[in-house]
Amino acid sequence: MPNYSRQVLVCQGTGCLSSGSSDVLMGLEKEIEAEGLADQVKVVKSGCFGFCMQGPVMIVYPEGIFYTRVHAEDIPEIVEKHLKGGKIVERLLFHDPVTKEPIKAFKDILFFKGQKRVVLQNSGSINPENIEEYIAQDGYLAFEKVLKEMSPEEVIEQVKKSGLRGRGGGGFPTGRKWEFARKSQDKPKYVICNADEGDPGAFMDRSILEGDPHSVIEGMCIAGYAIGSNQGYVYVRAEYPVAVKRLEIAIRQAKEKGFLGKKLWGTDFFFDLDIRLGAGAFVCGEETSLIRSIQGLRGEPRPRPPFPAVEGLWGRPTLINNVETLANIPRIIRKGSDWFSSIGTEQSKGTKVFALAGKINNTGLIEVPMGTTLREVIFNLGGGIPNGKRFKAAQTGGPSGGCLTEEHLDISLEYDTLLSVGSMMGSGGLIVMDEDSCMVDVARFYIEFMRDESCGKCTPCRVGTKRMLEILNRITEGKGTEKDLIDLEDLAEIVHENSLCGLGNSAPNPVLSTLRYFRKEYEAHIYQKDCPAGVCQALLSYRIDPELCKACGLCRKECPTGAIKGAPKQKHIIESEACSRCGACMTKCPFKAISKGSSARTHSDHDHSAVH
Known part of the structure; x- marks a missing residue:
């Protein structure tokens, strides 16, 4: 039997496989064989480590060095420097998002330090096929x-x-x-x-x-x-x-x-x-x-x-x-x-696995004791919100769950507590949203999903989700009325009370929770014809700032509808009637002269020639 001095675990979970970890594994095995290290270094294909956004990932033992975003072309350097020479390849280490300092061992990374892995204790540490x-x-x-x-x-x-x-x-x-x-x-x-x-x-x-x-x-x-x-x-x-x-x-x-x-x-x-x-x-x-x-x-x-x-x-x-x-x-x-x-809370024992997704720095899989606060999950293990944006909401429990807000950041994640604020544990999905998320559009997305997935057996779910979606579509298109808001709430309650199964009963939860905590956003869409988050296209406008415009013509060439007018070396404008609100002009402009905003707010400025 070989007397291995090192062991290298290479993640072969779906997340890492999708970013090329199978090539990393094969490349590592070939390079180790070519360098005559096969009797000294054991290569193990493992399950998911959980830190999915950093994939492909690998851990080198006995030191527990954690390498991130490893690709096949990095393998010769890892083998030569680390496995042969004992020197860490620092450029492949995880860097703390705040201090920017490299962290060598995975156990010292906050994403892992804050966890208590019970169900996941073997995932990422053994070969699941052995x-x-x-x-x-x-x-x-x-x-x-x-x-x-x-x-x-x-x-x-x-x-x-x-x-x-x-x-x-x-x-x-x-x-x-x-x-x-x-x-x-x-x-x-x-x-x-x-x-x-x-x-x-x-x-x-x-x-x-x-x-x-x-x-x-x-x-x-x-x-x-x-x-x-x-x-x-x-x-x-x-x-x-x-x-x-x-x-x-x-x-x-x-x-x-x-x-x-x-x-x-x-x-x-x-x-x-x-x-x-x-x-x-x-x-x-x-x-x-x-x-x-x-x-x-x-x-x-x-x-x-x-x-x-x-x-x-x-x-x-x-x-x-x-x-x-x-x-x-x-x-x-x-x-x-x-x-x-002994783990967890009085009413919710043990640990819970959560899948972190959405507007969060550390997307991936975590396991924490029941009762851990939402703040701990999002801002410690999750690394906070990208690009300095403000946290707005977290959807727990999937499409059948509800939204938690800033006022819920210190709530403990356990069954009964989540139910008391209109959400639910669900199977453990946790999707984070920032200030750029429109909560009316979020509710529309989930209701559209539930409408599509309804089996159609009972009328409340089959018809109710369809009617709720029609109302939400009208609201996000700027055609909503005060009656729509009343009807939406009534429909949500009817579907909740009368559907045949648990999925139908919980289908309106995203609507009910967003109405409960973000009603002002609904009212802005209906009364001011304004999407405060700047998401709903029908309520948006694009404006060219004449002070920043360099008349380069790049936006005009990019516009698919010919809505941008302006001769060479002249300031450009966007004609409202022709604009499709695709945003291609704003993406193309190198001078950041084009901004996106509410159609209602822009029209109140009475500058219809320069904006849409």
Whole structure:
């Protein structure tokens, strides 16, 4: 066996793969071989480290040096300087956004220092395609323990005592859910992992499956033993090819090792696992829709009760948990319910994985204790807002969630607290918006998404989301009226109260929360025909400042509609009737003579010849 003195982990998560990390990995392996270092340096393909915006990334051990934005052409320098010469390649280090100082070790980067990685502890530190590496991290010990030392009732009691709540959005106590499924007398029973992650900007479940698939498999095996099920299904969207491939490899390896199949650990218990691919319908994230999809039927919800724990897949008792929930189970069994419940808050135990996206410096995946404040997440781990802009809002819970504002920055991120201010935890998507975001347009975007994704089974959701979108379109086009504002609020309440499933019930949340916290923006669009953020095109104008204009003609040549007039060496103007508001002129002008503003504000200046 080689006696490695160094180990290099190269991220092979989807984020880094999309920016060329597969070339980095191959280049590194070839260069190490060519330099005769194959017996000294071990190269490991890992899952997502979480710091996605810095990808492709790699960590060199034993020092833990963190290299960012590494490309294939950087490999010879890394091998020659660092792996052979012991000198760090400083230009590839992460630089603190405030001090601009390079940070060598990943553990010293604030993005990582502020985290408590429980579910993500293996992601980025082991090869997800090698079961031996999972076993080396105490993998499958929890499953062995429950089979040899615990009754199903004792397992369920441990999960109940831990305080674990469902991480898929609803936050229902996991142990109680397992108890309901255990008490159902009908046979056979099924365990389903819900990996149908459809929220815009969310990639928590995908990263767990890509970086640590065995933790999910082990969690499902334990769940199967606890409720008396011998068959599990992972329902994962087909748009996650890397996750699907690694899950297939992990299931095959688990079967080869005897962790799936018959007479597990010499007992009479057997458990098998299969994958079912979803076609990307958002509604299939809802339990009853997901069950119908697995059965080969159209994905649409049915009324509850009966709940899936009583009547689910093929009419049999079915336990459904999401990826993150199941990945917590082996840790709880190994370390105990007291350990898990010591993390987080009184009502929300453990940690939560969030996907940070939008107007934030450090986009990526983080895991923090429940109860961490929004301020800590955005301004410490997230690195704050780019370009010195002001924080405006954060959308939590995906399209079914709501917006948090500046006044909520010190709110603790936990289930009940978020619900109390009109938002929700959801599966963990967190999209940040700055001062340039129009909250009316944000609500319009999410309602358009929900309209498109509605299964159409119930009238409130099918028709209500369509009518809400029509009203929001009118408002953003400057055609809104006071009646539209009243109708929008009424419609949102009707859809919320009367839709068949949880997705329909929560579809109006972005509208309700933006009306609650940003009503003045709606009123500006309606009464002043003004978009304060300068986003809604129909309410915008472009103006050429005669003091800054150099009459170069570049804007005139760029204009696709011929709206810009001016002879050579003469100041240019924009004719309002012809302007399409595309913004191409402002982008092209090298002198920053063209500005964008509200049509209403500009027209109040009575300068119609120079502006639109």
